[in-house]
Amino acid sequence: MTQTDVFLEERAGVSAPPLLDVRGIARRLGSHQALDDISFSLASGDILGIIGRSGAGKSTLIRCLSGLERVDGGSITVEGTEITALSETALQTVRQRIGMIFQHFNLLSAKTAAENVMLPLLIAGWPKRRREERVAELLDLVGLGGQAKRYPHQLSGGQKQRVGIARALAASPALLLCDEATSALDPETTTSILALLDDINRRLGVTMVLITHEMSVIRSLARKVIVLDHGRIAEQGSVAEIFGAPRSDVTHSLLRGFRPELPDHLAAALRPEPFPGSAPLFRIDLAGENARGTLLFDLAQSFRVRPVLLHGGLQDVRGVAVGSLFVALADAGAAPVDAILSFLLGRSQATELLGHVVPSA
Template sequence: MPDFPTTEAGAPPILRLANVSKRFGAHAALAGVDLEIRRGEILGIIGRSGAGKSTLIRCINGLERPDAGRVEVEGRAIEALSDSQLRPVRRRIGMIFQHFNLLANRTAAENVALPLKIAGTSRAERERRVAELLDLVGLAGRGGQYPAQLSGGQKQRVGIARALAADPALLLSDEATSALDPETTEQILALLAEINRRLGLTIVLITHEMDVVRRIAGRVVVLHAGAIAEEGPTGRVFADPQAEATRNLLGVSAAAGLPAAIRDRLQADPSGEAILRLDLGGAAAPMPILSDVAIRHGVAIRILGGAVDEIGGDTVGRLFLGVTPRASADLPAILDQLAAATLRTELLGHVSPAR
């Protein structure tokens, strides 16, 4: 995956939501959402079904009017605009969908050209722009094919080209990879990252797929019960989630990933091997932490489980260790050294030697 883009320092946000709330009867779909989306970034918005993701995206593109709060697109408040006033704003927002939403009786080129035709663009300019966009998404020469003649990934590429036709400032992806197989998902994510890098286009990914966010989003927002439970750099949120809703969504628990044979033998008695969990992230993550500890304290260290990955451009991971110090009194100093080089170091317990 490509490097993550650097957004322009001090630039006004392309989208701002201030205390946005929306109810459907007794149900609060959104409850006081405050959010700024910076120009040029890829932002992931994740949450369980019913968390408010769909309502949020409909408030962003003006399909829903919030009951309270303010929605600004490129500095312009849209929540009180009439339908006719909203049209030019919506042209600044491209949409790609889970099920492509292509017109079956129109060719790929005609589907891409549709927003331009509605906007009154001349035929010559439409043809030039469509050819340019089909080439951009890897479908040069396929403009004459109908959706039924295209694979799922090709249909989504047409959908992306259509979303870019009016030269939007913001691209909203609503579960755009959910209907695709893993290999095609990877290709579409690579395409979106390339578009972000080449065009500087701001992209918002609305998804329940954790791996989509891990792969290309530089920042993530976690929605829970209509409110933002947590937000921050993707690597930090995935490696060290602060909110209980985020931990539940990511399936994080203190001993998750620790082999059952070790977990079932954990005890508080400090004799035997100390079992530690290390959450890694930031500049210290790639450093030789374990060898430094082993050399300094003369301890035996076993890696019991875990993994190291790259998320949001950062090296992050979780390791479970078995540490046998020369004396129990050495353990606090070992923990202090590990804690200074990790996001979190936790002593889960001890295990006695197997008999």
């Protein structure tokens, strides 16, 4: 599609079709329902993180997306081609548009870095000179320009994964599937690999699906997130939405340590009903413009109360401010709690009245 075509579509209010469209897929492994009614779509250039506990169905899902496993129901469409009913021969053509990065690198120990990267091009029948040019280009892209003749045992874990990334990009895929790509790496190396993937996404526009059990990976790289639980989608949305106001119990659990939680001493002092000297305590979840506004000042002015920030904080998630505040409203007196709650709900991602505490607790 030309730039003119894109412009005309935008003027007409027509959006481009999704690069990846998943509709109601299911997969049973023996008596176990590994996937149940999974649906989502990704536009070209999107980065989706899929997270869940062990056994949630993450690995089965990524194998289905790559065509390595067949679904029992539903459809998977890649660049307009519905792949679930394709023959193995026809599927091979689609797989050339899908790159995969593995947890344990999956490099051939008897081949050099350059030879490992070249494998998909050999399979695709590229002529020798084009293969060599492409391999050199990719090794430079991933920061291994001087390591072409080294064997896997001569490379660090991070370097091995960079070779794996270069190999996954060899045939210029539209979709890159990353299966726990950083879980075998130390924290410093993980940071550098995530930065590399982010740079590749920005420079090449390749769409990415990240399978991970680490929320830090989601926060650093993904733009959208799906939380899997026992083969079903517990919730999905933008990373800021999920970090800012998670809804499901499994997401709350996975985010423990990333979001402010009520300290134990405040939780112990909390009472369900007002008592002498107490104030209502609210948890206020914020994201984006809500997190950068004058919420507490406006609250004080509107209800003649004195907001006391007892705990909380903000963090940056993919350029969006996200956080939670635990605020007691001193001097609330006869202020209508329902009206206050309604006011806060209109200015936050989520607000909950937790109970009543002494503001200095």
